[in-house]
Every structure is written in structure tokens, then in C-alpha cells.
Amino acid sequence: MIRVLVAEDMHIVRGALVALLGLEADIEVVAEAATGDEVLPAARAARPNVAVIDIDMPGKDGLSAAAELHEFLPECRTLILTSLGSPGTLRRALAAKVGGFLLKDAPADKLANAIRGVAAGRRVVDGELAIAAWDSEDCPLTPREIEVLRLTAAGADPVEIAGQLFLSAGTVRNYLTTIVSKVGAKNRFDAIRIARDADWI
Template sequence: MIRVLIAEDVRILREALVALLGYEEGIDVVAEVEAGDAIVPAALVHRPDVAVIDIDLPVLDGLAAAADLRVRLPECRVLILTALGRPGNLRRGVEAHVSGFMLKDSRPEDLVNAIRDIAAGGRVIDQKLAYAALALPVNPLTDREADVLRLTGAGAAPREIARDLHLSYGTVRNYLASAVTKLNARTRLDAVRIAAEAGWL
């Protein structure tokens, strides 16, 4: 019996997934959660073989939760099921050691087969997304430029970033200008968007 945890914040989708999998022989949905921070606690209690996780979850995003789950319960394999089909998310998923990455417009039977494959030790990656990820250019940002962009995206002003990273205000401005130039962005926030979508933050 394959034990499955479902993490999806949209109730109608979560209940539809539970119902779909309930019809499948050899699959048992042992837990369902609606927020990212509930994934690991539920998994530690119910010990699923496969966690089917959306990315866009409240409190903690699904990829961050998947990375935490990998540390806390490494025997549980993760299948990301998302509408956020950006190559950068696939890259983040690979870094989090997820076993599968599928889009929500996949056929129900493909999802069921993916759960079975992943439970058996396989990997399942959406082909179109994989090709798009391979076509992405190499990350042009230095680690420090990425740190500064990440904090900018979180709403921090350059002076706050300088204080938090123990840098001078001028150095932070230089990192921001360099990142904007490297990414061919119009503004700092545009640079944050480009880098985030590429999976560089």
C-alpha cells in the first residue's frame, strides 16, 4: 500500500485529489494539509511514502517545505504538483531533491502513474518544463548579488540590507546596479522577478 500525503491550499482541488486517489487500488491518502508549515508535522505523524505538494502554499511555500521534509523524513519522496510551471521552480525542486515535478493540467492517470513510479524509486519530470529549464542561461549573479536581490525582493531598503549583511550602503547600491545590468532588467524589482523566475534566488 502506497501511503500518500496531499498538500494543497485550494479546498476543492485538495478534496478532488483525495477522491481521485481513493478510487485507486494500492493507494491510501493518510493525510491532507492546506499550509506549507503543516507538511512536516503531518508527515512525521502519518509517515507517507509519497507527499504530493503544491508550490504556492500559505505560510511556507511547497519547495521550502519539501526541502525540510527531505531532512526530517528522507524516506518520504516528494511529487510537486503545481500550476507554477516556471523553469526556475523546477531548478529549485531539483535542489530540494524532489522526485517528481508535474503541472496541474496533467491527466489524472498520469498523476496516479507518477505516484506509483515515485513510490517505487523512480523520478517523474514534466518534459516541456525540463526542456525549458535546460535552455536557461547559466546564473550570472554572484552569491552576494543574489543575497542583495533576495532581500530587496523581501522589501528591504538598501540601508537595511547594508546593515543586515554588514556592508556599506555604497557597496549594496553597487551590487544592485550590477545585478540589474547583468540581468538586462529595467529596475531593481524587475531584476528580482527575472532572477526569481530563473530559480537564481
């Protein structure tokens, strides 16, 4: 029997996951968590084989909770569920040593099979997402350009950014022009969208 912890902050979704997994003869849900902060204590109490964790949780996010489990309860493998199927998110999940990464809109039998695979020690990754990650480009921006774009995305104008980064406003504008060109954007707002979609900021 595969013992499973389900961590999902939306009560209806969590209840549906628990009900679906309850139909599987070889899977038993032994614990639930509604926030990222509850994951490790619940796992320590219930000793699941696999923790199914939503990536977007209140408190600690799902990847932080998974990394914490990997550090303090390594015998509990992790499967991340996400509606954010970007290649950058997948790379961050793999860096957090998760056992699996699955989109939330996957069929129920795919979830059960992913849990079985993760419990058996395999890495399970949504196929379409893996191909997208394989084909995706590395971030073309320098660390300083990312910093400028991140501050722009937060609503700061070039003068404010210049003050924070000890640059001239003209230098910040030059950075923004370069960023727009590098990512193939129409303007700085389009550059922010492209960078967010790729998980560069």
C-alpha cells in the same frame, strides 16, 4: 496498493485531488494535510508510500516539508505539485531530494502515473519543465549583487541599502547598473522581475 498523503492548503483543491485519486484502483489516500507543519506528523501516523505536496503551503513550505520527510521518514517518497514552473524552482526541488515534480495543471492521469513512478523509486519530472531547466542559464549575478537586488526588491532605496551593507550609495547605484546590464533588463524593476522569474532572488 499505493498509500498516499495529500498536502494542499486549498480545501476544494485538496478535495478534488483526493476524489480523483480515489478513482484509481491501485491508489489509496490515507492522510491529508492543510499546512506544511502537518505533513510529517500526518505521515508518521499514516505511513504513506508517497506524499503529494503543494509547494506553496502555509507554515513550512512544500519543499521544507519534503526535506523533513526525506530526513525523518525516508521510506515516504515525495511528489511536489506546483503552479510555479520555473527552472530555479525545479532545481530547488531536486536539491530537496523530492521524488517528483509536477505542474498543477497536469491531467489527472499524469498525476496518477507520476505517483506510481515515484512509488516505484523513479524520479518523475514534468517534461517541459525539465527541458526549460536544462536550457536555463546559471545566475550571472555575484552574491553581493543578489543581496543588493534582494534589498531593492524589498523596497529599500540605494541610501538604505548602503547603510545596511556598509557601502557608499554610489557603490550601490553602480551595483544596480551592473545588475541591469548583466540580466539584460530595461531598469532595476525589470531586473527584479527577471531575477524572480529565474528564482535568483
